[in-house]
Amino acid sequence: MGLFFGKIKDYFTKQPFPHAAFHLTSRYISGIRVSPKEGRIMNHFILPLEKGLIQPSFEKKNIKNPALLEKKIKKELGKLHLHDHKVACLLPELSLRAFVFSFGSLPSSRPEREQIIRFRIKKQLPLLPQDARFSFDVIKSNDSMKIFVAVARALIIQEYEELFSRFNLKIRTVGVPIMGLHSLLNTEKEKDLLLINIEEDSLCLTAIIDSEIALYRMKPILSAGQDETSEVRRVENIVKEVENTVNFVEDREKRKIQSFWVRLGLLEEERILSRLQERSSLPVKGIESRMTAKIGLREKKILSPLIGQIR
Numbered sequence: 001m002g003l004f005f006g007k008i009k010d011y012f013t014k015q016p017f018p019h020a021a022f023h024l025t026s027r028y029i030s031g032i033r034v035s036p037k038e039g040r041i042m043n044h045f046i047l048p049l050e051k052g053l054i055q056p057s058f059e060k061k062n063i064k065n066p067a068l069l070e071k072k073i074k075k076e077l078g079k080l081h082l083h084d085h086k087v088a089c090l091l092p093e094l095s096l097r098a099f100v101f102s103f104g105s106l107p108s109s110r111p112e113r114e115q116i117i118r119f120r121i122k123k124q125l126p127l128l129p130q131d132a133r134f135s136f137d138v139i140k141s142n143d144s145m146k147i148f149v150a151v152a153r154a155l156i157i158q159e160y161e162e163l164f165s166r167f168n169l170k171i172r173t174v175g176v177p178i179m180g181l182h183s184l185l186n187t188e189k190e191k192d193l194l195l196i197n198i199e200e201d202s203l204c205l206t207a208i209i210d211s212e213i214a215l216y217r218m219k220p221i222l223s224a225g226q227d228e229t230s231e232v233r234r235v236e237n238i239v240k241e242v243e244n245t246v247n248f249v250e251d252r253e254k255r256k257i258q259s260f261w262v263r264l265g266l267l268e269e270e271r272i273l274s275r276l277q278e279r280s281s282l283p284v285k286g287i288e289s290r291m292t293a294k295i296g297l298r299e300k301k302i303l304s305p306l307i308g309q310i311r
Contacts (some may be wrong), residue, residue, distance in 0.1 A: 018172050020080060021088035021306045024160065026054050027267055029073060032306045033080040039311055045076040046302050048267055056201065058152075059129070060222045063159050070166050070284060077167060088173040090180060090305055093202050097151040098176055098216050100126055102144045117149060129153055139213050148213060150176055170272050178204045178216065181263055182310035184290045187211040192258045194246060195287075197305075201266045203241055205247040207257070215249055227243060235275045242276070263287040264301050284301030 020033045032044040049303050052063055053069055063069055101120050106113050117136055122128050131154040139146040152174075161171050178197050185195065191211045196205035197204040198221075207215040219241055222234065259282055262273055277284040291307060300307075 005233065008203070011063050018086045018088045019084060019310070020082055021090065021162075021173075021175075021254060021310050022151050023090040023177065023303075023306050024054060025049075025092050025199055025201075025265065026051070026056055026094075028302065029054075029076075030302050030306060031076065031080055032303055032309055032310070033082060041303075041307070042297070042302060043080045044080045044299065046267075046299065047072060047076045054092070056094035058095060061159060062092070062134075062156055063096055063163060066159075066163060067264055069163065073163075074167065074206070077254075082169075085169050086172040087169050088166065088175060088309055089171045090175045090177045091152070091156070091160065093197070093204050093218050094157060094201065094220060095152065096127060096176060098178075098218070099149045099151075100213055100216050101147045101149060103123070103147065104144060106145055106147075116129065117147060121149060121151060125151070131155055132169050133157070146212065146214075148179075148216070157160055175305075175309050176263075178206050179304040180210075180305035181261075181287055182213070183308040183311060184208065185261060185289055186290075190259055191254050192270055194242065194249075194260050196242065196260055196262045197265065198238065198262065200267075203238055205245045207243065207245065209249065209253045209255050214253055216246070232275075233272060234270075235272055238272065239276065240281050242280075259283040259285065261287050261290075264305055265305075267302075 019036055020031065022031045028049055029047045030045065033042050035042050036041060046187060053065055055064060061184055099121065101117065106116060110310070118134070121134060132151055133154055134149055134151045137148045139148050153263045154301065156225055157174065178195065181195060181197055187208050188211060191210045195206040195208060201220060203219045203221045205214060205217045219252055221237060225260060242260070250256055260276065262276060262284060264272060287304050288297060291300050291304060293300065293307060
């Protein structure tokens with residue numbers, strides 16, 4: 001499966017994480033460093049980006065001006081006081097494709113497993129690029145074998161590797177943002193929920209049923225405009241996607257979603273959470289309430305996927 005497989009496999013199989021991690025999106029780059037012993041956040045930064053500097057895509061190159069992006073990151077890196085060149089990296093959700101597959105059983109041979117999983121991927125992505133790489137991991141399941149599969153193009157992974165190599169940093173672990181958020185939840189206490197990650201340009205919905213990941217769904221969304229009408233329309237689109245996902249999951253799984261956990265990865269404050277609370281008959285909670293880190297509320301929202309990634 002190549003380089004991508006090795007890196008993302010480290011993430012899913014819970015190998016020791018680097019003590020520094022970065023999250024890249026179309027509107028910001030964030031970074032944290034934690035203490036090796038306590039896991040406490042030692043340093044962090046949030047770097048806003050101009051629109052278009054990073055354009056997340058599964059098909060095309062993401063970084064439009066590598067030299068300018070390098071210059072911007074270089075100014076922030078000193079804030080982390082890094083002592084190790086190995087780092088973790090969360091890619092934009094729009095740059096990846098991810099699926100949850102269920103199987104009655106799978107062969108014990110890894111090559112045979114990979115062949116079967118690739119067949120399932122191609123059913124979801126018939127025009128799978130030649131340089132597509134995938135990684136998978138078995139999810140804990142009571143009555144079936146569930147596989148979480150992440151797919152990325154080698155072309156895209158290489159872009160981000162080259163960016164960090166300019167700072168003598170090596171990406172050891174590639175992660176999926178929603179999985180970092182998932183690790184912040186107490187799914188033993190709340191067994192049936194919908195985890196919602198809202199970025200400037202994407203909406204990711206992950207259903208947890210009976211404490212297990214049952215569905216991953218990612219949708220591009222339009223950026224909000226400057227007026228209230230645009231914001232209302234944006235919220236309405238999000239609410240519609242949430243309702244459609246809940247109906248689909250409940251029809252398929254025959255269990256009721258009991259709550260929503262929401263992460264707002266937005267630099268500008270929007271009233272999305274309060275509007276979701278107004279529209280929903282179910283409890284709607286911010287993922288930041290699950291965090292005890294001694295940082296501001298805005299920082300908790302932006303940094304939560306990273307904190308979950310390396311906790």
